[in-house]
Amino acid sequence: MECEPIAVVGRGCVLPGALDPDTFWDGVAEGRSSLVAAPEGRWRLPRRWAMGSVDDHLDRTWTDVGGYVQGFESVFDPSGFRIPPERILSLDPLFHWVLYGVGQALAEAGREGPLPRAGLVLGNLSYPTPTGAAFAEHVWLSAQRPPVRDALLTGERRERPDARNRFSSGLPARLAARALGLGAGAWSLDAACASSLYAVKLACDRLHDGTADLMVAGAVSRADPLYLHVGFCGLSATSRTGRSRPFHREADGLVHGEGAGFVALTRLSEARASGLPVLGVIRGVGLSNDGRGAGLISPAEEGQVRAMRLAYARAGVAPETVSLVECHATGTPVGDAVEARATARVFAAGEDVPIGSVKSNIGHLLASAGAAGLLKVLGALRTGIRPATLGAGRPLDALAGTPLRVLTAPERWEGRRRA
Structure with missing residues (x-):
C-alpha cells in the first residue's frame, strides 16, 4: 500500500564536531572523525579511578574514546524560548539540546x-x-550521618540540582513543545537504537491521519558517559582498540557517542504549495521487532529483512532502484555480519549498491543513531556526493559476492538519487 509522500522541510542537530546540519555534512563529506578522548570533567571523577583493562574491567572501562559534543554552551541562548531562561538553565544539557535542535529544524x-x-x-x-x-x-x-555527609558532600554538590532532572525521559519533549509553541502534542518513545527512525514513522502517521500539519521527529542521547563506557564494556560490545570501523573484517566493537538530530516534516503536496524547501521525500517506513532472540547485541536477520521489505512495499519502490544505503552498522562483528546478510537479501536484484555508516565518523549515538544517518543522507541528496565510510578498507567476508559495496572514497552521485 503506497502512502502519501512526506517532505523533509527542516533539519536540526547537536552532534560530535557539529552544532548545525551543514557543518555536520561538511565533516562527513570531508572524511573527518569526531571521535576523541573524554573531555576533562565529563566523568565527574578522576580518570584513573575509572580506567581498567580488557582483562580487568569490573565496574570500569578499558577506553575513554567517544563521540562527544563540545562547545555547545557558546551557541545556546536560553532567552529565545517561551519559558524563563532560569527555568531552562537549571536543567541538564540534554533538555537544551532538544530545544536547540527542534528550534533549528x-x-x-x-x-x-x-x-x-x-x-x-x-x-x-x-x-x-x-x-x-x-x-x-x-x-x-544528604541522608547519611553528618560525618559522612560533610566528608562527601563538598563543593558544587552542596547545592541540590533541579529536581526536574529526574524526568529526563518524557519531560524534554513536553518542555520543547511548550517552549516552541507546538500545539499538536509532544511525547517520547524508547525503541532503543531505532528510536529516532521510529519517531519519524509516528510523525508520518500524524501527518497521514490529518491530526497535524507539521511534525518534528528525532531523538536525543546524552547519558552519563561513564555509565555508557562501563556498561558497554560489561556487555563486551565496546571496541578494544577505540576505533569505530563499520563493515571492516577486523572491527572489534562499537564506539558510543552522544548527540541529537531532528527533521521537520509535512505532507509533500503542502510543502510544494507553501514553497517550503524540500530536502528529501519519505515514501515509506517499515517497522518490525525481533522478538525473543540470542541477546541484546545479536540482532535477528529475519527481523531486519521484514522491516526493509515492508518499507519498500509501502513506498511502491523496488529496492534495486536505490543507489545509496545508509546502514546501522555499528562495528560489532556479529551485528554487522547480520546486517550485511539481511541487506544483501533485500537488494539481491541490484547490480551495484553503495553502502555506508556514519558511525565511522561520530560513533554510535544510540537513540540518535538513525537521525544522524538520515541527516547524512539528506546532505548526500542535496550535494550529489556519496560519502566514504572511514576505516572500511577491508570489508567483511559476508559482503563478498553480493551487490553491496562499501564506499571507501567519496563518489559523485550520478542519475536518480534514491536512498
Missing part, C-alpha cells in the same frame, strides 16, 4: 510558534544523565 522550515497544528515525537532512552545522577547523589549523601 523549525527555523529551516520557516516556521515559528505558536504552531497549533505542529507536534514533536522524541526518541529518548531512559538512561541517567549527569545532572540526574548528581541529583541522586545529593539525595543519597
Whole structure:
C-alpha cells in the first residue's frame, strides 16, 4: 500500500564536531572523525579511578574514546524560548539540546510558534544523565550521618540540582513543545537504537491521519558517559582498540557517542504549495521487532529483512532502484555480519549498491543513531556526493559476492538519487 509522500522541510542537530546540519555534512563529506578522548570533567571523577583493562574491567572501562559534543554552551541562548531562561538553565544539557535542535529544524522550515497544528515525537532512552545522577547523589549523601555527609558532600554538590532532572525521559519533549509553541502534542518513545527512525514513522502517521500539519521527529542521547563506557564494556560490545570501523573484517566493537538530530516534516503536496524547501521525500517506513532472540547485541536477520521489505512495499519502490544505503552498522562483528546478510537479501536484484555508516565518523549515538544517518543522507541528496565510510578498507567476508559495496572514497552521485 503506497502512502502519501512526506517532505523533509527542516533539519536540526547537536552532534560530535557539529552544532548545525551543514557543518555536520561538511565533516562527513570531508572524511573527518569526531571521535576523541573524554573531555576533562565529563566523568565527574578522576580518570584513573575509572580506567581498567580488557582483562580487568569490573565496574570500569578499558577506553575513554567517544563521540562527544563540545562547545555547545557558546551557541545556546536560553532567552529565545517561551519559558524563563532560569527555568531552562537549571536543567541538564540534554533538555537544551532538544530545544536547540527542534528550534533549528523549525527555523529551516520557516516556521515559528505558536504552531497549533505542529507536534514533536522524541526518541529518548531512559538512561541517567549527569545532572540526574548528581541529583541522586545529593539525595543519597544528604541522608547519611553528618560525618559522612560533610566528608562527601563538598563543593558544587552542596547545592541540590533541579529536581526536574529526574524526568529526563518524557519531560524534554513536553518542555520543547511548550517552549516552541507546538500545539499538536509532544511525547517520547524508547525503541532503543531505532528510536529516532521510529519517531519519524509516528510523525508520518500524524501527518497521514490529518491530526497535524507539521511534525518534528528525532531523538536525543546524552547519558552519563561513564555509565555508557562501563556498561558497554560489561556487555563486551565496546571496541578494544577505540576505533569505530563499520563493515571492516577486523572491527572489534562499537564506539558510543552522544548527540541529537531532528527533521521537520509535512505532507509533500503542502510543502510544494507553501514553497517550503524540500530536502528529501519519505515514501515509506517499515517497522518490525525481533522478538525473543540470542541477546541484546545479536540482532535477528529475519527481523531486519521484514522491516526493509515492508518499507519498500509501502513506498511502491523496488529496492534495486536505490543507489545509496545508509546502514546501522555499528562495528560489532556479529551485528554487522547480520546486517550485511539481511541487506544483501533485500537488494539481491541490484547490480551495484553503495553502502555506508556514519558511525565511522561520530560513533554510535544510540537513540540518535538513525537521525544522524538520515541527516547524512539528506546532505548526500542535496550535494550529489556519496560519502566514504572511514576505516572500511577491508570489508567483511559476508559482503563478498553480493551487490553491496562499501564506499571507501567519496563518489559523485550520478542519475536518480534514491536512498
